[in-house]
Amino acid sequence: MGLVTPLLSLLRALVYVFLLAPIVVVVLASLNAGNFLTFPPQGLSLRWFWTFLNNDVFIDAIVYSLILAALATAVSLVLGTMAALYFVRHARREAEAVRIAVLLPLILPEILTAIALLFFFYEIGIGTQYKIALFTGHVLMTLPFVFLNVTTSLQGRDDAVELAARTLGASRLTAFRRITLPLIAPGMATGGVFAFIISFDTFGISFILKGTGSAPLPIQLYDYLRFNFTPEAAAVSTVSILLTLVLVTVSNMLFGRD
Amino acid sequence: MTEVSLLSLVKSYGKSTALKGISLDVGHGEFVSLLGPSGCGKSTTLKCIAGFEDVTDGKILFDSKDISRKLPEDRDIGMVFQSYALFPHMTVARNLAFGLEMRRMARSEIADRVARAMDMVQLTPYADRYPKALSGGQQQRVALARALVIEPAILLLDEPLANLDAKLRDEMRGFIRDLQKRVGITTIYVTHDQNEAMTMSDRVVVMFDGEIAQAAPPEDVYDRPASERVARFVGNANILDLAVADQADAETSLSLPGGGRLAVTGGADAPVSRLRVMARPEQIALTGPGEGHIDGRIAKRYFSGGHVEYHVDTDCGTLNVLCPTTQNVAEGANVGLSFDTRRLWPLPGAAHVTAEPAA
Ligand SMILES: Nc1ncnc2c1ncn2[C@@H]1O[C@H](COP(=O)(O)OP(=O)(O)O)[C@@H](O)[C@H]1O
Numbered sequence: 001m002g003l004v005t006p007l008l009s010l011l012r013a014l015v016y017v018f019l020l021a022p023i024v025v026v027v028l029a030s031l032n033a034g035n036f037l038t039f040p041p042q043g044l045s046l047r048w049f050w051t052f053l054n055n056d057v058f059i060d061a062i063v064y065s066l067i068l069a070a071l072a073t074a075v076s077l078v079l080g081t082m083a084a085l086y087f088v089r090h091a092r093r094e095a096e097a098v099r100i101a102v103l104l105p106l107i108l109p110e111i112l113t114a115i116a117l118l119f120f121f122y123e124i125g126i127g128t129q130y131k132i133a134l135f136t137g138h139v140l141m142t143l144p145f146v147f148l149n150v151t152t153s154l155q156g157r158d159d160a161v162e163l164a165a166r167t168l169g170a171s172r173l174t175a176f177r178r179i180t181l182p183l184i185a186p187g188m189a190t191g192g193v194f195a196f197i198i199s200f201d202t203f204g205i206s207f208i209l210k211g212t213g214s215a216p217l218p219i220q221l222y223d224y225l226r227f228n229f230t231p232e233a234a235a236v237s238t239v240s241i242l243l244t245l246v247l248v249t250v251s252n253m254l255f256g257r258d
Numbered sequence: 259m260t261e262v263s264l265l266s267l268v269k270s271y272g273k274s275t276a277l278k279g280i281s282l283d284v285g286h287g288e289f290v291s292l293l294g295p296s297g298c299g300k301s302t303t304l305k306c307i308a309g310f311e312d313v314t315d316g317k318i319l320f321d322s323k324d325i326s327r328k329l330p331e332d333r334d335i336g337m338v339f340q341s342y343a344l345f346p347h348m349t350v351a352r353n354l355a356f357g358l359e360m361r362r363m364a365r366s367e368i369a370d371r372v373a374r375a376m377d378m379v380q381l382t383p384y385a386d387r388y389p390k391a392l393s394g395g396q397q398q399r400v401a402l403a404r405a406l407v408i409e410p411a412i413l414l415l416d417e418p419l420a421n422l423d424a425k426l427r428d429e430m431r432g433f434i435r436d437l438q439k440r441v442g443i444t445t446i447y448v449t450h451d452q453n454e455a456m457t458m459s460d461r462v463v464v465m466f467d468g469e470i471a472q473a474a475p476p477e478d479v480y481d482r483p484a485s486e487r488v489a490r491f492v493g494n495a496n497i498l499d500l501a502v503a504d505q506a507d508a509e510t511s512l513s514l515p516g517g518g519r520l521a522v523t524g525g526a527d528a529p530v531s532r533l534r535v536m537a538r539p540e541q542i543a544l545t546g547p548g549e550g551h552i553d554g555r556i557a558k559r560y561f562s563g564g565h566v567e568y569h570v571d572t573d574c575g576t577l578n579v580l581c582p583t584t585q586n587v588a589e590g591a592n593v594g595l596s597f598d599t600r601r602l603w604p605l606p607g608a609a610h611v612t613a614e615p616a617a
Pocket residue numbers: 271275276294295296297298299300301302303
């Protein structure tokens with residue numbers, strides 16, 4: 001009994017170290033003044049951030065990833081919220097099937113979803129052209145996060161509130177906008193942040209479906225690291241870690257848990 | 259003047275039929291309860307009236323106008339839900355203002371009406387609270403005020419007291435009833451609690467299996483139930499199955515197991531050999547052995563503060579007798595039972611069971 005608590009504390013500390021150490025290493029490596037990606041860094045400097053900011057390839061990739069994530073998140077938010085509303089409010093016998101179908105991209109290995117989509121889009125003659133396959137992949141990958149968060153914010157909620165609004169004179173749309181939407185907004189925000197980060201971060205789907213032309217950031221980083229081993233890669237990673245952090249913090253401030 | 263008319267309302271969900279032809283007229287300002295066991299279709303009836311469900315067949319008239327195809331927001335109803343269904347992200351005042359905002363009323367008018375409504379349900383100090391910071395009874399009053407502040411033509415309540423504890427429930431009963439009378443609004447109230455239905459309503463509509471079994475004032479439903487099932491649902495009922503000794507126009511004489519006679523008014527239209535009559539527990543009095551209509555033996559005695567309830571074994575089965583506490587008899591004692599013959603009620607429908615061919 002007396003030994004369990006300190007052991008658990010140690011275990012917890014180890015888990016944190018395990019989770020956070022790589023991030024710390026990357027951030028420190030990006031501040032490296034030397035020419036190679038080494039740890040511990042040889043002197044501190046922001047020079048690799050400067051290099052990165054002047055590298056159009058990475059800037060393009062970041063912009064591309066941000067736009068892709070924003071669009072995928074927007075579509076996921078609409079589809080995922082509708083799926084969640086259907087699942088919680090209306091689905092009866094088919095509920096479990098609906099849930100599994102939406103969550104499948106989360107359950108299956110990412111590479112399987114990617115390959116399946118690749119086959120599908122070649123089969124219908126589009127292939128990886130026009131970024132449609134890539135975009136579809138990103139929506140599928142992010143959909144479960146919106147669905148799960150909105151589902152959670154709907155469950156345990158009283159269905160009757162929307163009906164109450166109707167009897168008070170609100171149309172279906174007004175009742176949704178004034179009553180249901182504010183109640184699920186925190187779930188949508190959390191789901192949206194998750195979706196954005198997943199899309200910004202995902203590798204397998206992008207790697208298989210990207211086609212020719214500009215590529216999302218993780219792919220560009222991977223390409224870069226195959227031939228170069230400079231701290232610039234760490235600088236890019238640090239910037240994307242910061243972007244993520246900002247996103248989470250802002251959404252927490254706006255829609256903090258109640 | 260009839261405010262609400264249900265004309266042969268039928269509601270089916272796929273193959274199952276929740277309402278099998280409900281017809282009911284509710285008068286202007288009347289308080290009508292739908293009473294029945296869980297699953298009998300009370301809520302479905304209310305949902306059809308509110309417009310949450312399309313009716314499969316039949317019509318719903320408000321003031322003689324068919325509104326069966328209208329959307330809920332166009333029906334001019336106020337509704338109170340069992341769960342209260344308050345908007346959790348709005349304060350009490352904003353909850354009350356919602357319906358008025360939907361009617362595009364001027365700000366000052368809204369503020370005015372909300373203030374009056376809050377005063378009516380004694381919630382003025384809580385205007386800026388959120389629903390979760392209120393007690394169950396307070397939430398209930400907010401729900402009531404929110405439904406009434408829009409001054410709807412009809413008020414619908416679906417088991418509004420089911421989530422309250424017993425004491426508060428009794429209080430709210432009186433509160434709702436008084437408010438309804440004061441406002442004079444036509445009200446349909448759903449409950450599975452026969453006490454609630456009896457104490458609050460002008461008329462009680464007893465429902466079983468998607469059908470109306472009886473629609474009558476509480477006294478009638480209690481004293482003159484339309485069937486044995488109604489008799490048993492709206493209170494304790496002693497049912498005596500007795501042989502008919504003599505059948506005159508307005509009176510039927512029944513023979514009792516001990517050799518005595520029991521005269522009841524009314525009874526079957528056609529000549530019958532047996533009749534089932536109902537006696538409520540408080541309509542039977544304890545007497546000395548041999549002094550009442552039949553004799554029996556006290557099997558169980560339950561003291562409940564206001565009265566004593568006896569289970570008495572007799573040749574007509576075990577009868578429930580409710581007495582004032584001044585009348586105290588021990589278990590095992592031999593007693594006589596005397597019926598309040600004016601209130602004995604021959605159950606309709608029971609006659610056909612043993613009807614003899616007309617002579
Ligand atoms: N949406 C629905 N789908 C299928 N059956 C339903 C639905 N709503 C109610 N029912 C059925 O209709 C019957 C009446 O239900 P309800 O009106 O809720 O009963 P009550 O309110 O009297 O307890 C029940 O058998 C119930 O199972």
